[in-house]
Amino acid sequence: MKKTVSINIGGIIFHIEEDGYDKLKNYLDSVNKYFSTFEDSGEIISDIESRIAEIFLDKLSDGRQTVTLEDVEGLIATMGTTQDFEAAIETEPVTTEAPKSEESQQSSSTTAEEPQSSEQPKKLVRDMKRRILGGVAAGIAHYFSIDPLWIRLLLLLMFINVFFGGLSAAIFLAYIILWIVLPQSESLEEDKKVKKLFRNSDQRVLGGVASGIAAYFGTDISVIRLLFVLSIFLGGAGIILYIILWIITPEAKTITEKMQMQGEPVTLSNIEENVKKGLNVREGEESAFVKVLLFPFRLIALVISGLAKALGPILGFLVQAIRILFGLILVLLGFSVMISLIISALAALGIGAWDAYVQWGDFPVDLFRRSISNWALFSTFLVAFIPALSIALVGLVVILKRRVANAYVGWSLFGIWFIALLISMFSIPRFVRDFAVEDDIRIDKQFALTEATPTLRLNDEGFDTFDAVDLRIRGHEDSTYQVIINIESRGGNREEARENARQVIYEVEQKGDDIYFDSRIQFEDEAEYRFQNVDITFYVPYGKTFRMDQDLDEIIVNTLHINGYRAYQMGSNDWVFDQDGLQCVTCAPRRSKSYGSYSSDDDRAALDRDSKTKRKYEDSESISFPMEDFNEVVIASYFDVDIRKGDDYSISVKGKDRFLDEVYVNQVGDKLEVKYREDNWRWWRDRNEEKVALIITMPELEYLEMSGDCDGEIVGFNNDEITIKVTGESELFLDLYPRELELELTGAAEVEVRGAAHEATVELLGASNYKGFGFIAKRISLDAVGASKAEVYGEDEIEIDAAGVSKVRYRGTSNVRISKAGVTSVSRD
Numbered sequence: 001m002k003k004t005v006s007i008n009i010g011g012i013i014f015h016i017e018e019d020g021y022d023k024l025k026n027y028l029d030s031v032n033k034y035f036s037t038f039e040d041s042g043e044i045i046s047d048i049e050s051r052i053a054e055i056f057l058d059k060l061s062d063g064r065q066t067v068t069l070e071d072v073e074g075l076i077a078t079m080g081t082t083q084d085f086e087a088a089i090e091t092e093p094v095t096t097e098a099p100k101s102e103e104s105q106q107s108s109s110t111t112a113e114e115p116q117s118s119e120q121p122k123k124l125v126r127d128m129k130r131r132i133l134g135g136v137a138a139g140i141a142h143y144f145s146i147d148p149l150w151i152r153l154l155l156l157l158m159f160i161n162v163f164f165g166g167l168s169a170a171i172f173l174a175y176i177i178l179w180i181v182l183p184q185s186e187s188l189e190e191d192k193k194v195k196k197l198f199r200n201s202d203q204r205v206l207g208g209v210a211s212g213i214a215a216y217f218g219t220d221i222s223v224i225r226l227l228f229v230l231s232i233f234l235g236g237a238g239i240i241l242y243i244i245l246w247i248i249t250p251e252a253k254t255i256t257e258k259m260q261m262q263g264e265p266v267t268l269s270n271i272e273e274n275v276k277k278g279l280n281v282r283e284g285e286e287s288a289f290v291k292v293l294l295f296p297f298r299l300i301a302l303v304i305s306g307l308a309k310a311l312g313p314i315l316g317f318l319v320q321a322i323r324i325l326f327g328l329i330l331v332l333l334g335f336s337v338m339i340s341l342i343i344s345a346l347a348a349l350g351i352g353a354w355d356a357y358v359q360w361g362d363f364p365v366d367l368f369r370r371s372i373s374n375w376a377l378f379s380t381f382l383v384a385f386i387p388a389l390s391i392a393l394v395g396l397v398v399i400l401k402r403r404v405a406n407a408y409v410g411w412s413l414f415g416i417w418f419i420a421l422l423i424s425m426f427s428i429p430r431f432v433r434d435f436a437v438e439d440d441i442r443i444d445k446q447f448a449l450t451e452a453t454p455t456l457r458l459n460d461e462g463f464d465t466f467d468a469v470d471l472r473i474r475g476h477e478d479s480t481y482q483v484i485i486n487i488e489s490r491g492g493n494r495e496e497a498r499e500n501a502r503q504v505i506y507e508v509e510q511k512g513d514d515i516y517f518d519s520r521i522q523f524e525d526e527a528e529y530r531f532q533n534v535d536i537t538f539y540v541p542y543g544k545t546f547r548m549d550q551d552l553d554e555i556i557v558n559t560l561h562i563n564g565y566r567a568y569q570m571g572s573n574d575w576v577f578d579q580d581g582l583q584c585v586t587c588a589p590r591r592s593k594s595y596g597s598y599s600s601d602d603d604r605a606a607l608d609r610d611s612k613t614k615r616k617y618e619d620s621e622s623i624s625f626p627m628e629d630f631n632e633v634v635i636a637s638y639f640d641v642d643i644r645k646g647d648d649y650s651i652s653v654k655g656k657d658r659f660l661d662e663v664y665v666n667q668v669g670d671k672l673e674v675k676y677r678e679d680n681w682r683w684w685r686d687r688n689e690e691k692v693a694l695i696i697t698m699p700e701l702e703y704l705e706m707s708g709d710c711d712g713e714i715v716g717f718n719n720d721e722i723t724i725k726v727t728g729e730s731e732l733f734l735d736l737y738p739r740e741l742e743l744e745l746t747g748a749a750e751v752e753v754r755g756a757a758h759e760a761t762v763e764l765l766g767a768s769n770y771k772g773f774g775f776i777a778k779r780i781s782l783d784a785v786g787a788s789k790a791e792v793y794g795e796d797e798i799e800i801d802a803a804g805v806s807k808v809r810y811r812g813t814s815n816v817r818i819s820k821a822g823v824t825s826v827s828r829d
Contacts, residue, residue, distance in 0.1 A: 004066055010046075010053030020069040027076055051079070125185040126178075134179040134397065142188055147196045147216075149249070176390055180410040184403070198252035207246040327398030334392025338385060345381045349374070371528040376427035382420035386413050435530060435805050436823045439497035440488040445508060447481040449544065452513040453574070456538070458551040459507070459516040468521055468533035469506070471555045475542050475577025481515065482539040483508050490530040490805075490823070503527035506534050519554055531787070531805060545576050545585065558791070561733065561754040562774040566713065623660055625651040627667045632703040636675040639694040641712025641732075643704070646697035655692035663692060671703075672696075706730050726751055726768075734775075741777070745770060745788070764788035764806070773811060773829070784808055784824070791829070802826055 005021040007014055016024060028049075035044045052075060059071045124143045126135035137155060141148035159171045197216050199208035210228055214221035228242055390413070396404045456473070476482065487504050491497035505522040508515065521534050536555075540546055548556075550571030560567060563582040574585040628649035635641060651672070653663050666673045674694055691711065701717045703724075710730040718737040726732055726749040736755040743761070745751055745768035753775035760777040762770055764784040772780075773791045780794040784806040792798060792810040799817045802808050802824040809829040810816065818826050 009056065010050040012053045012057070014053075014056055014067050015065060016067040016072070017069060020067055020072040023069065024072045024075075027072075048079075055079075124182060125188070126182045127188050128184050128186050128403075129188060134175070134394075134403075135184060136175055136178045136182065139182060139185075139188075149197050176387075176394060177414075179394070180390065180414050183407045197249055199246070199249050201251050201253070207242075208251065209242055209245045209249065212249065212252070213245075324399055327395045330395025330398065331392050332395075334388045334390070334395060337388035338392065341381060341385050341388065345377070349377065371530075372431055373427060375423060376431060379420040379423035379427065382416060383424050386417040386420075389413070432823065434492050434496070434528075435490040437493050437497050438488060438490050438531075438807075438825050439494045439501070440486050441498055441501045443485040443487070445483040445485070447483070447510040447515065449480060449541065450513045453545050453547060454513045454515060455547040455549055456515050456517070456552055457549040458519050458554060459509075460519045460551065469517075469519065469536065469555045470534070470557045471517060471536045471538060471552070471559075472557060473538050473540065473548075473559045473582070475579075475581070476539040477542055478539065479541055481510075481541075484537045484539075486535045486537075487532065488535065489532045497530070500528065500530040501532060504532050504534065508536065508538075517552070517555065519551075531807075540577050542577050542579070545574050547574055557752065557771055558773050561735070561752060566733065566735075621657050621660055622652055622654045623663070625653075625665045627651055627665070627672060630667055630670050630672040630698065631700050632671040633696065633698075633701065634671060634673045634675075634705045635694065635707070635710055637708045637710070638676070638691055639674070639708075639710045639712070640691040641694045641696075641706070641710055641714075643696045643698070643701065643712065643714045645699065645701075645716035645718075647699060648697065649699075650695075650697040652695050653692055654695070655690065659692050706732065724751075736775075743770070762790070762792070764790060776812075782808065800826055 003018040004015045005018055007016055007021065007024075031048060032045060035048075055075050055078060056067055056071065059074070060067070122143055125139050127138035127142050127148075128135045130138040130142075130148060137151040138148045141151045155171060155175070159168050198212050200211035200215055201208045202211075210224040211221050214224045228239075231239065231241075393404055485506065485508065487501040487506065489497050489501035489504070491500050503524045503526070505524065507518050510516075515538070517536065517538075521532065523532075548570045550568075553567040553570055556567075556570075559582065560570070565582070565584055565587070569584065569587050573587045576583050576585055630649070633643065651665065651674075653660060653665075653674075662676045664673070664675050664677045694712075700719045701714070701722060702719065704714065704722075705725045706712075707727040708730065709728060711732070712730075713733045713735070714724070715735045720739045721742075722736060722738040722740070723742040723744075724732075724734070725744040725746075727746040729748045731750045732752075734751060734753045734755065736753070737757070739758045741757045741760045743751065743753070744763045744765075746765045748767050748769075750769040750771070752771040755774075756776045758778050760775070760780040762772070762780065762782045764770055764782070765786055765788070767787045769788065770782075770790040770792075773793050776793055776795060778795045779797040779799075780792055781799040782790055782792050782801070784790050784800075784802045784804075786804045786806060788804075788806045790806070790808045792800065792808065792812075794810065794812045794816075796813055797815050798810055798813060800808055800810065801819045803821040804824060805822060806824045808824070808826045810826070811829050820826055
């Protein structure tokens with residue numbers, strides 16, 4: 001067993017076999033003796049020792065702990081010896097050293113490169129030794145034998161859309177995929193012949209950027225400086241680039257760095273050559289004119305250098321803080337998406353009690369489970385879940401600055417994701433094709449008149465069935481009640497669509513004097529969900545007085561509001577149809593329907609609504625708030641909302657004490673905010689409780705945002721522009737007369753609109769429902785995406801853009817532009 005010796009080379013402790021140590025000691029002594037007469041000999045020796053340490057570290061990368069004699073001999077062959085050019089600086093002029101240096105370099109490099117002749121071709125891997133994030137840029141740079149700085153700069157510029165717009169997501173996704181797919185390597189040897197970009201302080205005017213670029217590309221430094229000067233007059237982009245390069249590019253301070261800047265291997269002969277070049281005296285001196293010309297630039301250089309030294313630590317801290325913050329954002333984004341996907345998947349599959357945490361609205365989840373295979377659901381879940389997991393892992397890597405999963409995990413996740421993507425590509429289109437065609441079946445019924453006054457009632461079927469029922473009440477000249485039931489459905493063809501419609505169970509029946517309508521549709525045992533819904537038209541003979549139960553407002557549409565009445569008037573009045581439409585026998589007359597109108601009838605109706613609200617909450621507590629001078633309202637949580645036009649401002653809430661204590665009302669500038677307190681979500685658990693009434697009076701309403709599970713009416717506003725956004729399960733009735741109306745519905749929101757406008761824009765997303773046959777707009781634009789439903793009325797122009805499985809019906813002008821995608825249905829009513 002050979003004796004080993006510990007030695008410190010370049011600040012690193014190595015264990016060297018004794019015979020190798022003796023040879024290395026003699027070699028270092030000769031090097032020290034040779035360069036002892038050179039200026040800055042200490043720096044030269046330090047660079048040589050650093051290079052020796054790098055070579056030894058590369059040789060020990062295979063797991064060995066001890067440097068052998070063969071390793072020392074290989075080092076000497078790579079670096080060269082002093083005997084080849086000893087005392088050459090005294091005997092030969094500098095200009096004649098080049099051939100000898102080249103010969104020595106060729107000899108040494110040939111010796112060093114002989115073992116590489118049998119090396120395998122390069123492989124694209126992630127370079128973990130020179131990585132900043134995942135080693136992708138460093139690996140690409142090593143593969144193409146270029147400086148990693150250029151790859152990183154190129155990726156950064158492409159990410160911020162310097163060259164082309166819209167590349168950010170593609171570059172980010174490509175980097176993540178390469179991070180997952182490419183294997184990593186801890187033992188990539190740095191190619192010493194590869195030029196590295198440094199700032200050349202020896203030939204600098206400002207920061208040495210131009211001279212460094214000139215050395216890198218081997219061009220005249222004057223050309224580079226001229227290009228930077230010209231860029232000042234071409235938008236100043238060159239100035240920004242110069243400053244960025246000044247900040248991110250290191251300065252070539254040592255001889256080794258200056259040799260790497262020129263792309264020269266670090267050998268003794270090349271070190272000698274660079275030292276002798278440094279000893280040359282510059283030819284000529286700067287003229288006075290040149291000194292005056294360069295003075296402002298050098299002054300700027302001094303200022304920037306001073307700022308760089310002063311702000312360096314602060315900028316370093318900011319960079320680290322931004323890195324950690326960016327990582328936290330990625331982690332939170334990834335984990336929040338994963339948690340949402342897991343809860344939604346468990347709820348969709350009916351596993352556990354997760355339905356309580358997911359709002360499906362009236363969507364028939366149980367029926368949907370029977371309609372799509374578990375493979376399709378599971379594969380779709382994985383296609384979305386694995387990218388979210390990857391984003392979270394990337395965030396952890398950014399924070400910890402080290403990998404958190406090995407290549408096997410990355411490849412496994414990518415393989416699972418790819419297989420899930422293939423399954424989804426085959427299963428989802430087949431499922432979507434089953435919704436391609438829409439058709440319906442019609443059922444007619446008649447009921448005999450009785451002498452007593454009938455009441456139209458709701459036969460409540462509970463909450464376990466599908467709410468997809470629309471009831472319209474009309475008058476006719478016949479002497480019997482007539483019911484027309486249209487059951488609509490979708491399928492792969494018309495026959496399948498009609499067969500799916502036959503799977504629906506819905507009843508309208510007469511019991512004594514009263515007529516009962518099922519509140520929801522039900523399905524046969526083997527039915528599949530294909531967007532089934534029921535449209536009912538109930539005809540009452542002209543002159544026949546009837547009543548409507550208040551609960552009927554759950555299904556009634558386009559009956560009350562188009563005739564000037566509201567849902568809260570249903571249960572306490574008698575009604576009759578004549579040739580002019582629906583008439584209320586016991587309440588205020590209907591109002592005009594022209595654009596911009598707001599008559600005294602509206603005031604009476606508002607008072608009627610106010611008295612109705614007071615009667616409903618007469619035994620409840622009330623709290624008033626003194627806010628005023630607001631024209632924007634944001635409402636969230638669980639409220640029964642009444643917002644109406646008035647000369648003064650007033651805000652009040654009515655309801656049970658335990659709920660009123662949780663109501664939060666705040667005003668920020670022109671915006672009024674009303675919600676339950678952020679730290680208490682009891683309203684979500686107690687949604688079957690009576691809602692808190694929110695009553696607001698204000699002169700003008702310019703913006704309304706409503707989310708959660710709110711119901712309400714917005715009445716009487718006629719200012720120029722009104723914007724309304726409704727999300728969640730909120731249901732809203734609007735009676736408005738603005739010049740321009742912008743309406744945005746998201747989720748399972750439902751809005752019925754009455755009134756008029758010069759121009760209207762409606763956007764629907766998800767399973768939202770817009771009922772607008774009672775809203776007359778001269779020009780209206782509708783954009784429906786997902787499984788939305790819409791009824792549109794336009795006098796002069798209608799523009800419809802529908803995608804997904806949306807259903808749109810329109811009335812009015814024949815000047816209609818329609819754009820459809822997916823299996824949408826757009827038709828004239």
